[in-house]
Amino acid sequence: MNIQRSHSTWAALAAMLFLWSCSGAPEDGLAQTIALFKDTPEYSIVLEDMKQDGNFVKTPYHQYRVYFLQDLPGEEPKFRTHETGWIQVSEETFKKYEGALGMTIAMKTSKGEESTTPQPTGYQYVGNPQYGQWRTNSSGDSFWEFYGKYAFISSVFDVFESPFKRKYYNNYHNNYYKNRVPYYGRNKQYGTAGSYTRKTKPNFYQRAQTREARSKTKFRDKVAKRTYGRSVTRSSTSTTSKSRSSSSRTSRSRMSSSRSRSFSSGGK
Known part of the structure; x- marks a missing residue:
């Protein structure tokens, strides 16, 4: 049968x-x-x-x-x-x-x-x-x-x-x-x-492996984006800080030079 x-x-x-x-x-x-x-x-x-x-x-x-x-x-x-x-x-x-x-x-x-x-x-x-x-x-x-x-x-x-x-x-x-x-x-x-x-049933396990690989790739991409974002933020913050520090030093130098000239003129 x-x-x-x-x-x-x-x-x-x-x-x-x-x-x-x-x-x-x-x-x-x-x-x-x-x-x-x-x-x-x-x-x-x-x-x-x-x-x-x-x-x-x-x-x-x-x-x-x-x-x-x-x-x-x-x-x-x-x-x-x-x-x-x-x-x-x-x-x-x-x-x-x-x-x-x-x-x-x-x-x-x-x-x-x-x-x-x-x-x-x-x-x-x-x-x-x-x-x-x-x-x-x-x-x-x-x-x-x-x-x-x-x-x-x-x-x-x-x-x-x-x-x-x-x-x-x-x-x-x-x-x-x-x-x-x-x-x-x-x-x-x-x-x-x-x-x-x-x-x-190899097809079932192949699909599972594909999903796992895809999931790992997405996770790596997310980690990379977050790491890159933090790196850019730190770099930007550092550059801004340096710029402010340099500007502050320049300002202080100008003020000191001005007071020096004023003192020198008053003594004559």
Whole structure:
């Protein structure tokens, strides 16, 4: 089974998403996206990109890739995908998911369980007998294997360790998922600060480096202007002071010379 995109019902939904994302809606973009997919049997919303635009007042934006299962009467359920444009989100949402780049930040499982806690993409399908099964290798280790028609899940999300061992999954599921705690991988390789994310989303980090370099340049320019201004002021003050001092000395010299001539004349 492949992730498909072509269907009249899906086309209508895609059109609604496109129009909404271009409308500059003031409401929170994540909440709106969740609402659009609430009636699908299963979905995961992945934070593809994020940014803040504006010179004085920064406006936060997200970009999502949505994977969802569409179940239509008389048809086999199909996984579909949609990429949104830049969608405005609230400051609260932006801060909450600032460290979750490339991760699933909202989802609904086939059991109807919903979560907005960050986790690696595709993890929600592991452990679900609908998509695969646990197998045991020659060393006695239990690992997850997707059924053939769902093998695309591993390649689409490309975050699964090979083999994906049950002990790792149990740690994630029991200590993070159940407790609603963000999970960034055994080695913290996922999320904004993760090594995996840095490899797969270079554009985000290039933009960050450009902004940092631009900010440093502006700061240096401000410092240079202030330093130059103080230097010019000191130079001007010093010149004025010297001029006044010289003028004062000249005046005193003239007065002294005048008194000397007057004294000399009076003595004759």
